[in-house]
Structures are given as C-alpha cells and as structure tokens.
Amino acid sequence: MVDRETARVRRFRPDDLDDLYLICLRTADKGQDGTALFGDPKLPGHVYAAPYALFEPSLAFVAEDAAGVGGYVVAALASEVFAQRLEQEWWPALRARYAEPSQDLAEAMSPQERRALSNIHHRFGAPREVAERFPSHLHINLLPRMQGRGIGRELVTTLISGLRDQGSPGVHLLVGDGNQRAVSFYRHLGFIEVPAADVHIFSMDLRVPAE
Numbered sequence: 001m002v003d004r005e006t007a008r009v010r011r012f013r014p015d016d017l018d019d020l021y022l023i024c025l026r027t028a029d030k031g032q033d034g035t036a037l038f039g040d041p042k043l044p045g046h047v048y049a050a051p052y053a054l055f056e057p058s059l060a061f062v063a064e065d066a067a068g069v070g071g072y073v074v075a076a077l078a079s080e081v082f083a084q085r086l087e088q089e090w091w092p093a094l095r096a097r098y099a100e101p102s103q104d105l106a107e108a109m110s111p112q113e114r115r116a117l118s119n120i121h122h123r124f125g126a127p128r129e130v131a132e133r134f135p136s137h138l139h140i141n142l143l144p145r146m147q148g149r150g151i152g153r154e155l156v157t158t159l160i161s162g163l164r165d166q167g168s169p170g171v172h173l174l175v176g177d178g179n180q181r182a183v184s185f186y187r188h189l190g191f192i193e194v195p196a197a198d199v200h201i202f203s204m205d206l207r208v209p210a211e
Contacts, residue, residue: 006065006066007063007064007065007070007146007149007151008063008064008065009061009062009063009064009151009154009155009158010061010062010064011057011058011060011061011062012053012057012060012061012062012072012074016053016062016069016072017050017053017054019062019068019069019072020045020049020050020053020062020069020072020074021041021042021045021049021050022045023049023069023070023071023072023141023142023143024044024045024048024049024141025038025041025042025044025045026143027141027142027143028044028112029112030176030178030179030181030182031141031179031181031182034112036110037110037112037113038110038112038113038116039109039113040098043098043113043116043117044112044116046094046116046120047116047119047120048116048139049072049074049139049141051086051090052074052075052076052139053072053074055076055082055085055089055090056074056075056076056077056082058162058166059074059075059076059077059159059162059163059166060072060073060074060075061073061074061155061158061159061162063142063146063151063154063155065145065146067145070142070143070145070146071140071141071142071143071146071151071152071155072140072141072142072155073138073139073140073155073156073158073159074138074139074140075136075137075138075139075159075162075163075171076136076137076138077135077136077163077166077168078135078136079125079126079131079135079136079137080131080135083123083125091120091121094120095120095121098117098120100117100118100121101114101117125137125174126172126174126194126201127196127201130172130194130201130203131172133169133170133203134169134170134171134172134203134204134205135168135169135170136163136168136170136171136172136206137171137172137173137174138156138159138171138173139173140152140155140156140159140173142155152185153189156189160204160206163206164206164208168206169205169206169207170203170204170205170206170207171203171204171206172194172201172202172203172204173186173191173201173202174199174200174201174202175199175200175201175202176199176200177198177199177200179200182200183200186200186202187202190204191203191204192204
C-alpha cells in the first residue's frame, strides 16, 4: 500500500520523461484515463508535456510518492518565443510523423485525438491579448492517487515561484469545456477567468504589488 503522506515535489529530471508521457495519457480525458482515446499513446504527451520539459526544464516540476512520479507541472516562460521554437525544433518532425487526417478519418477519432493532431498542424493557445498581458502558460496533470492531497496546489505554487524568479509578469492556462473539476481547482487557487467561448481561460498576475 502506498504511503499517501510522503509525496514530494521536486524538479524534473530527464529520466522522468516517460512518466510525463504516461501521466499525460492517463489524464487526457478531462482528467481521467484517456488511453482508449488515442491510437498512439504518446500523442498527447508530444503536444502537452514533453516539449515543455525538454525546452524549459527550469519550469518543470514533478510530484513523487512511494509509487513513483504521479503528477507534474510544466510551463513556458514566454508563450510567443516558445511557439516559435516549437515551429523550428518540435512540430516539423511530428507533422511528418502524424499526417493531418482527412475529414472521414477524423470523424472516426475521439475529440481528444483530433484536437491533439490539430494542435500539431495548427498553432493553438490563448488569444493574443491574453498572452501579451500574461505571457507565461502552464500545463498540470495528476493521477487520481495524487488528487485531493494538496499536491496540485504545491506544484502550482512551486511553479509560480519559479516564474516570478525568472521575471514573468503573468501566467495563463486553458481548460477544456466540461472539465468542471479543473475549473474549480484554478478558481480555488486564485486564478481569474477570462471570458471566452468553448474554453475556460484562467490568468494570474505575478507582478509584486508596490508597497
């Protein structure tokens, strides 16, 4: 039996990468196991986890307990710069590996698989006005055994400290429509929701108020 009181948050290490891929897959269905939703189990991790950990490891943290790594948070300090790097160093190989599906093929896929493939071939993210004001963005995922233990809060708090140390004025994130558990989580942490259609956009000002 896993000791649920011994989880700790630490910096990402290169040998954690497989765990990030697995966690990303097993939380890809609105926080639940998305294994059945993808033809390639690595697809969600290619889009939402691995490039962050590899390109910005100083902003990648994991939560680990006796059963191993069960959660992570990753971020990009400057979304526009990060997007440009992905265009040059990450997406080309994935676009060659994963062809954009025809309409007939796409209709046979899960919405999550279609979205991941679309995100490989087409730029995605928050509206420009959000990204300009809150230029950093994050992704966080935790397996069920890590949830409800305050670990998500610790991961986000650790990341925010790292973003502030690197001079970020603000951070944002996107939550798919219907993931009410995540919506409640971010509201509880003090993120402010930005009005948007079909997606929840949350932001947090990281500037230290003048005394």
